[in-house]
Amino acid sequence: MQVPAHFEYERATSVDHAITLLARWGSEARVVAGGHSLIPMMKLRLARPEALIDINELAELVYIRLADGVLRVGAMTRHAELLANPVVGEHYPIFHDAERVIADPIVRNRGTVGGSLCQADPSEDLSAAFAAVDALAVVRGPGGERTVPIREFHIGPYETVVEPGELLTEIRVPVRPGGSSAYEKVERRVGDWAVAAAGAAVWLDGDTIADAGVGLTAVGADHFCSPAAEAVLRGAPATEETFAAAGRAAAESCRPSADQRGPVDYKRHLAGELTVRALRRAVARARGQEA
Amino acid sequence: MTTRITVTVNGEEHTAEVEPRTLLVHFLRDQLGLTGTHWGCDTSNCGVCTVTLDGTPVKSCTVLAVMAHNHSVGTVEGLERDGKLDPVQQGFVECHGLQCGFCTPGMMLTARWLLDNNPDPSETEIREAISGQSCRCTGYENIVRSVQWAARQEVTR
Ligand code: FES
Ligand code: FES
Numbered sequence: 376m377q378v379p380a381h382f383e384y385e386r387a388t389s390v391d392h393a394i395t396l397l398a399r400w401g402s403e404a405r406v407v408a409g410g411h412s413l414i415p416m417m418k419l420r421l422a423r424p425e426a427l428i429d430i431n432e433l434a435e436l437v438y439i440r441l442a443d444g445v446l447r448v449g450a451m452t453r454h455a456e457l458l459a460n461p462v463v464g465e466h467y468p469i470f471h472d473a474e475r476v477i478a479d480p481i482v483r484n485r486g487t488v489g490g491s492l493c494q495a496d497p498s499e500d501l502s503a504a505f506a507a508v509d510a511l512a513v514v515r516g517p518g519g520e521r522t523v524p525i526r527e528f529h530i531g532p533y534e535t536v537v538e539p540g541e542l543l544t545e546i547r548v549p550v551r552p553g554g555s556s557a558y559e560k561v562e563r564r565v566g567d568w569a570v571a572a573a574g575a576a577v578w579l580d581g582d583t584i585a586d587a588g589v590g591l592t593a594v595g596a597d598h599f600c601s602p603a604a605e606a607v608l609r610g611a612p613a614t615e616e617t618f619a620a621a622g623r624a625a626a627e628s629c630r631p632s633a634d635q636r637g638p639v640d641y642k643r644h645l646a647g648e649l650t651v652r653a654l655r656r657a658v659a660r661a662r663g664q665e666a
Numbered sequence: 667m668t669t670r671i672t673v674t675v676n677g678e679e680h681t682a683e684v685e686p687r688t689l690l691v692h693f694l695r696d697q698l699g700l701t702g703t704h705w706g707c708d709t710s711n712c713g714v715c716t717v718t719l720d721g722t723p724v725k726s727c728t729v730l731a732v733m734a735h736n737h738s739v740g741t742v743e744g745l746e747r748d749g750k751l752d753p754v755q756q757g758f759v760e761c762h763g764l765q766c767g768f769c770t771p772g773m774m775l776t777a778r779w780l781l782d783n784n785p786d787p788s789e790t791e792i793r794e795a796i797s798g799q800s801c802r803c804t805g806y807e808n809i810v811r812s813v814q815w816a817a818r819q820e821v822t823r
Contacts, residue, residue, distance in 0.1 A: 376692075377708045384669060384686030384732050407730075411710055414689075414728050418708065427686070431733055455722075479798025481713055481776065485724045565797055 379417035383426040390515060393430055393542055398517055400426040402539035407431075408451060408490035411482055436489070436544060439463060446548040450489025455480070457488055467508060467548060468660060469556035469574050473500045476558075479566040489543045492525075497532050498568040503590030504558055505546060506599040507574035513545035520544075526598040553585070554578035555660035559649040560592070563636060569593040570636045571645035573625065575653035577613070579661045584608045587654075589621065594646045595630035603628040604650060618654040622647035671735040675700065676744030684731045691715045693731035694741060702742040702771050706800075713799030716772030717741050723776050725798075742771035745778065753816040754778050763812030765803035772799050777813045786821055789814070 385400070387393035397404055403425035407413050416422040430436065436451035439460045446466060448457065457463055458474035477483060477491075477500050491501045492512065502525075510525040514537055525546070528535055537543055560572035574590035587608035589601040604625040611617040626647030633639050659665035668683040675698060682697055694700045694717065703726060704714040710728040717726045718740035745752040754777045757763060764770040773796055780787055780795040787795070792813045793806070801809060 378689060378692075379687045382686060383667070384730075386732070386735070410730065410733070411728055414730070415709055417687075427730075429730075429733060478710075479713075480795055481716055481723050481725055481798040482710055484722045485719075485729065 377418035379414065380420060380423055382417075382424055384429065385426060386429045386432060388432060390433060390435060390542065390544060393428055393433065394515060394517055394540070396426075396428045397540045397542065400428070404428055404539070406493070406542060408493075409453065409486040410490075411478070411486040412490060412494040412496065430542070441466070441550065444550050446550055448488055448546045448548070450487065450492075450543045450545060452488045454478075454483035454486045454488065454491075458483065466550045467556050467576075468666075469504050469507060469558045469576060469657075470501075472558035473504045473560070473572075473574065476500065476560045476562065476566075476569075476572075482566075488546065492528065492546070493535055493537060493543055495529050495531075495533050495535050496568075497595065498593040500558070500560065500569060500572060500592055502529060503572060503592040503596075503599040504574045505548070505590075507558075507576045507588040507590030508548050508556060509576075509588055511547040512543055513547065514541050515544045516541035522547075526600055529598055551578055551586075553580065553661065555657050556588075557653045557656035557660065558590075559652045559656070561645050561649065568636070571631065571642045571649060573646060573649035573653045575650065575657040577608070577654065577657045577661055579613060579658065582613055584611055584613050584617065584658075587621075589625055589650055589653075591625060591629055591646055591650070593631070593636075594642050595632060596628065596646075601625040601628045601650070608654070613658045615655075618651045618658075621654060622651040625650040669732060671732055673731070673734045673736075674738040676740060677738075686730065686732050688731045690717070690719075690726040690729040690731045690734055690739070693734075694726065694739070700741050700743050704768055704771060706768070711800070712769075713772050713776075713796075714769050716775050716799060718775055718779060721779070721782075723772075723779050740775065742774060745774060752778060753819045754781065754813065756819070757812035757814075757816035758809075761808050761811040761815050763804065763808045769799055769801040769803075773801065773809055777816065780813070781817055781820060786817055787813070 405424035436449040438449040556576040558574040572592035576588040578586040589604040604621040631642035706712040706714040
């Protein structure tokens with residue numbers, strides 16, 4: 376029987392209350408949202424917080440809003456809610472692609488967007504999706520609120536810039552016209568972590584790629600993205616040749632490690648091929664040729 | 667140290683003392699004696715521990731009992747109403763939807779949730795809904811048929 380070690384439990388009733396509790400418990404506290412990463416780690420004693428600050432009651436952090444060209448996702452939004460949201464699907468289908476292949480429907484009912492980002496697992500899908508669309512993380516602490524570009528949010532495996540005493544409250548994604556996006560993942564079996572995955576966001580100006588973002592999952596890409604592939608894409612024609620060149624750049628730019636999910640060469644190959652597929656689909660969507 | 671929680675389980679309010687680290691599955695089974703909720707992999711993979719939390723299926727091996735405080739939980743024991751099986755349960759009887767029965771409570775709760783939200787699901791939608799739950803016996807065919815049977819009952823009712 377796997378049960379976490381003893382801990383003190385605090386139920387936050389508001390964001391301010393959560394911040395107060397975090398200040399009281401200091402670095403020995405961990406925030407628990409859906410718990411689907413943290414509780415398994417606590418069962419295995421890979422995490423042993425002295426106190427858990429439960430933010431499940433914070434309805435104020437459950438929302439998906441589009442206003443003034445910015446899509447705002449509250450940190451306590453469950454995966455299932457992101458997947459079911461039509462506004463998200465309309466502007467950023469990359470999130471629906473990614474959510475469809477995150478774990479399974481029952482886990483998605485509980486796991487949260489904010490929890491996934493803060494867990495900072497190198498194989499976590501949403502991190503690359505948010506990196507591809509150049510999102511902004513909103514972090515609140517005792518001194519107020521600060522924003523962090525998502526490409527600076529993760530500083531290593533299981534490590535983010537969120538300090539003890541701080542709480543991720545929101546993710547912001549700018550919505551710009553003329554674009555679309557897609558996410559492509561290869562997994563060993565349904566619901567598993569990615570062997571590798573790639574996300575692409577493109578903005579077209581006629582047949583030219585005006586701007587692009589490329590996110591990479593589980594292949595050791597710094598900050599889950601590939602600036603090298605993006606440099607290939609910007610200003611280039613939206614053609615198969617360009618996608619292939621970007622794929623090569625993505626494959627070269629990442630540093631996968633071999634594990635039970637596959638050897639380095641295979642993962643590198645996937646990083647390139649999945650980048651191509653994600654770009655192809657994102658462009659087709661931007662042209663209105665594919666749902 | 668324990669903490670006091672009040673949880674509505676199958677419509678009935680329960681107040682109990684639990685350790686914060688107590689998992690919802692153990693609270694239901696060991697403290698309330700509701701052993702219909704099964705417990706298998708312990709790693710949120712197999713789904714045999716599935717119960718509903720405020721009407722939505724969750725894996726109770728990965729939810730703390732304290733998180734259910736002031737919320738309502740549904741288990742397989744609550745499916746039957748006034749001595750009458752839920753159509754989903756009846757479907758599992760009619761279509762031989764179980765063999766050993768280990769996965770069955772979780773499968774039926776997810777099926778109930780699916781039909782509540784999508785009364786006429788396609789086969790793909792049924793398979794997708796139960797894709798977070800493992801069955802080592804049936805090969806899923808008869809589980810799908812059981813859910814389809816229940817859907818037909820309810821659509822024609
Ligand atoms: S026991 Fe909970 S998912 Fe297997
Ligand atoms: S009936 Fe035996 S595991 Fe499903």
